[in-house]
Amino acid sequence: MSGGAHTWVGTAHGPVHAGTGDQYVQVQEKPDPWSFRRVADDHLAALRDTFVPPPGFAAARGRLRTTRTVFLDGTPGSGRSTTAAVLLAGLGAYRELLPGEEGEPGLREPDVVSRGDLLLLDLSAAGRDRWDALHPDLPALRASVREREAHLVVVVPHGEWLAGALRPFRAEIGRPDELGVLRRHLEVSEVPFSRFPVPAFSEFLGTDRTRSMAQLADFTDLVKAASEADTAGTLAAWADTALRSFRGRRTEVAAQVAGLGEAGQRALLLTVALLHGEHGDVVHAQAAELLRALGGPVDERPLLQREDLAERLSAVGARIGADGCVRFLVPGQDTEVREHFWDTMPEVRGSLGRWAAGLPEPLKPEAAAHLAAAHLRTGHPDALHELAASWCAKGAAEGAAHLLARGLRDPAHGRETRRWLYERTRARPSPTESLVLAQVCGNVLSLTHPFQALVRLHHLSRNEGGTRHGVAALRELVATDPRVLPQLVRRVLRDEHPADPRVFLDACPAEAVTEGAAEEVLACWSLVFGALPPPAWQPYAARWLHHAAASPLREVLLAVLVGAAAPLPRGRGALFAALYACARDAERAAPGDPARAAAVSEALLARLTAAQRAARTERGAVV
Known part of the structure; x- marks a missing residue:
């Protein structure tokens, strides 16, 4: 909890938002990077x-x-x-x-x-x-x-x-009980404890009890890390270690870096900080890649004359655990090391971004999170956006998506990231950038701000060229959040963009139509009939009819198609014929009950006939 703004979201297809800082979650396995x-x-x-x-x-x-x-x-x-x-x-x-x-x-x-x-x-x-x-x-x-x-x-x-x-x-509301908050976080983190009070807890809270709920969450996360690093310790010892880490070890880390005279040692220290908790083989390989990216010398000694990984890790205050993964001995040191290099060696920032772009895909989300946090912490969301664009140019789509997702969730700079997404979707993105923009707008922004996601995905659908990522994400948004359909059809009717008839066909399936939106959807179909030849719209009309066959809104959906065609006097007969031919073709390919599909064709024919008679009557009345 905190008094600031974090972002949490709820169900898999509903928008949710809440407050700042990080919320730590213990999971049995790593989620898919795009999840x-x-x-x-x-x-x-x-x-x-x-x-x-x-x-x-x-x-x-x-x-x-x-x-x-x-x-x-x-x-x-x-x-x-x-x-x-x-x-x-x-x-x-x-x-x-x-x-x-x-x-x-x-x-x-x-x-x-x-x-x-x-x-x-x-x-x-x-x-x-x-x-x-x-x-x-x-x-x-x-x-x-x-x-x-x-x-x-x-x-x-x-x-x-x-x-x-x-x-x-x-x-x-008042402030919740601070010790109660600490206890709850420890319970959720499965940190064993036997008794309160713990002196370090009292020292952390102080007499004025002004710690924010986010600070309490961060502190208990450090207690958790201390318990994992020293499984034989006690809660009091873990709390002491956490308190030292919470107060910061900047001076200690600066002295540690100054004491590492070799570029290879510093590269290993920074790699452990960036890939904290990864397997030793990964850390070993990526430390060499980072050294190369930073222009460090190659170790030309024979292999057996070089220090082994355990010895090299010991020199930087880290070790390989029983699970084969590398961690610092001091909880929170990974953060301190990252911030030290970022703040005191700004010339390495560009190289870090290029190194991270070349990481294997499973490692990119973690590296992206660290780089994004560094850019945002130092007030440079523009540099974060430039990094995401450069990763797109290198084909590192998943990493770029995670950079932007972190930017969206940042309470201080989320607005700038939303603005950047708006500008990029209005340009002509590359195929990789189109994929990233669709993923971020469709799977991150839509959860908290569905209307903003709609606007950006609509622009992307118009401008993405040969790719289909934007329109697929737009269709998914319309299908899962019925609130956005009225705004989409109003945008299509208002803007008269040449791409919109096809965007409408792709993004507005019959499943998304409600009775209240039928009138505006009818107007969009009228645009389609006026702008596109039958071969372009007939496959979509066939799927529309397939859905109508089993829908309680069957008559509404049929009325939309016929009503959209009726106001077009030029070629109306040919258009009606094309609609009926489409219905007969759809009937033969329809899933489910053939009798129900045939009934849809007959119902459509009845409406077309009635519309044709009405048009003749109207012409006769005019004459």
Whole structure:
């Protein structure tokens, strides 16, 4: 938990967001590198497992369930953002509102709330100007939430005033019990403990008890690392070690690096920090690659005259464990070493990026996370985006995707990454970049900001050339999140982009159509009929008819096709004939019950006949 903003997400196809810092998850095996949604699920599971309800939580939860709206306040560091996430996650998958960004509706716009939505508006870090600008829109947002039977949690800047009509929905939380938070994290991390108090815990918390919930999570992670490095130790000893690491070992690490006179030793030290916990063979091979990337000398001594890996690791304060993996003896030293080299040797940054691009695919996500954290920590999201672009140029798609995913989840620089994605999807990306943009927008951004993902994937679908990554991701988004379909069809109808008829066919299957969206979908099909020849649209119409055969919306779907063709007087007869021929072909290839497929063809013919008669009657009336 923290008082800042982390990002956790919920179900595999629902948007969720919560608060900052890292949430640590213990899993039995590494997830697939592209499994952004599985990782999201793990984050939310860890959030729920480690959450300790603060004072006022029960009242806030009751207010949310009875009034559908809560304006949540609390002191910074009390876990406001995480509490808001847990409040909403208890009801299902939710999404975050970011008014003012590309693709995000304003708080007064009708699209901002869909029926049954769970919404988070986190303004915990908003300055006075932003709060004053958004505060007048909150009553309208609250009214939309009530009308559409949605739920809303707004995290307000601490101590800010609320308009009189909003005050009944205000809830304030206190700080949860710090020792309780430590105990919960230790339990989840499976760190054995026998008793409290532990002197190092008291020293860490201090008398003023002002540690943020994120700091508590980081500290207990260091306790966990200490317990793994010294399995025979005690909780008190692990806590002492963790406290030293938490306070920082910058001076010790600087002295350690200064004492390593050989380039090969420093390359090994940095490799262990970047690939901490990887197998010894991997560390050995990649240390040599890093030395080469940094221009270090080649060791020309005979093999048997060189130090073995265990000896070399000992010289840099690391060792090979019983599992064959390499770790530092001191918990947290990997972070300290990475930050030391990054901050004091800026000339190595470019070489590190090029070295990491050449890593085997299973290693790229970890290296990408470290490089992204370094760029973001030092306030250079632009350099992170340039690195991602360079990795795309080298074909390192998975690593580039992980760089950008980390940028999206960063509370301080996520907006810049979202903006960069917007600009890149409007350009003409390479095939590799198209794949990366589709993955990041479709599997990361869509979880928390589906409307922004829609806008970016729509641009990408128009501009990606011969690849189909963007339109495939757009189709998946439309299929899994029904809220975005109305906005997509409105964009197609509004923009009149030459690529949009084909984008619509690819991204809007019949399965995604609701009765409420039928009128606008009909208008899109009318664009298709007017812009494309029958061979281009008939395969899509056939799949549309296949779905209609088993759908309770059969008549609505048939009305869409016929209604889209009817207003086109030029060649209307030929168009009707092409539709009916398509239905007969679809009938022969239809899955399932042949009688039901034949019934669809007959129903379509009846509608076409009725439309033709109506057109003749209209012409007769005009004459």
